Amino acid sequence: MNNSGTKKPxxxxxxxxxxxxxxxxxxxxxxxWQQLIERQLEIVPGRACDEYLHGLELLDLPRDRIPQxxxxxxxxxxxxxWEVARVPALIGFETFFRLLSERKFPVATFIRTPxxxxxxxxxxxFHEIFGHCxxxxxxxxxxxxxKYGELxxxxxxxxxxxxxxxxxxxxxxxxxxxxxxxxxxxxxxxxSPKETLYALSDAPTRAPFEVIDTLRTPYRxxxxxxxxxxxxxxxxxxxxxxxxLMARVREAMAAALxxxxxxxxxxx
Numbered sequence: 001m002n003n004s005g006t007k008k009p010x011x012x013x014x015x016x017x018x019x020x021x022x023x024x025x026x027x028x029x030x031x032x033w034q035q036l037i038e039r040q041l042e043i044v045p046g047r048a049c050d051e052y053l054h055g056l057e058l059l060d061l062p063r064d065r066i067p068q069x070x071x072x073x074x075x076x077x078x079x080x081x082w083e084v085a086r087v088p089a090l091i092g093f094e095t096f097f098r099l100l101s102e103r104k105f106p107v108a109t110f111i112r113t114p115x116x117x118x119x120x121x122x123x124x125x126f127h128e129i130f131g132h133c134x135x136x137x138x139x140x141x142x143x144x145x146x147k148y149g150e151l152x153x154x155x156x157x158x159x160x161x162x163x164x165x166x167x168x169x170x171x172x173x174x175x176x177x178x179x180x181x182x183x184x185x186x187x188x189x190x191x192s193p194k195e196t197l198y199a200l201s202d203a204p205t206r207a208p209f210e211v212i213d214t215l216r217t218p219y220r221x222x223x224x225x226x227x228x229x230x231x232x233x234x235x236x237x238x239x240x241x242x243x244x245l246m247a248r249v250r251e252a253m254a255a256a257l258x259x260x261x262x263x264x265x266x267x268x
Contacts, residue, residue, distance in 0.1 A: 010089035015109040033066045049176045049183035055134030080142035100149025131187030144237035162215045169214040175230045198224045215252035218260040226261035
């Protein structure tokens with residue numbers, strides 16, 4: 001969730017555009033993008049949902065270089081009225097929710113270092129574009145993401161903590177039931193080779209998607225997920241925009257959280 005509101009400073013610095021709007025990246029950064037995208041493109045077919053794969057076709061992402069944000073925005077505007085917005089490495093909750101409410105998806109213009117090639121806790125440009133932007137070509141997913149931003153803007157800090165779990169188990173780590181079996185639509189899974197394979201294995205628990213359950217389920221960002229929630233159809237996300245989600249949040253708050261399915265994080 002863009003690590004919004006986190007107090008730990010980022011070690012990454014987002015790239016600033018030149019006067020003409022072009023963002024210059026180093027050869028090493030382009031090579032990192034190429035290695036990341038080629039690795040994921042080998043494993044997402046047959047695992048990602050059709051809507052995601054269709055979105056990837058529409059985006060037609062370059063293999064040999066980091067794309068410019070305008071390239072992504074032109075496709076998203078045409079398909080769903082979204083665009084991407086350049087942000088620093090870390091942004092606050094207010095900025096995050098406001099951008100989503102305006103149909104602008106925040107993208108930090110840096111890419112991970114080779115030392116963090118397999119995993120980093122901060123969302124970089126590969127995670128945001130490869131993981132999320134393909135799904136933003138889908139109207140139901142796009143509408144839900146905007147609605148989430150609108151709700152987050154008005155929510156209290158405690159309500160936002162509950163909303164974060166809904167985002168986590170849908171936009172980031174959601175699974176989908178299809179005629180061809182389970183498929184992935186969550187960007188946190190689809191940008192990670194380890195989690196792409198793990199999420200569809202026999203190891204994790206999977207449960208039918210229920211709003212209250214997701215709101216009550218704790219998570220950790222630094223492990224593969226012990227539980228995933230499965231939608232019957234992406235239109236279920238559209239339906240979430242048409243109900244009183246904040247009433248569900250208040251219901252979940254009254255019921256308290258489930259016991260975590262993971263051990264507590266060890267003190268540093």
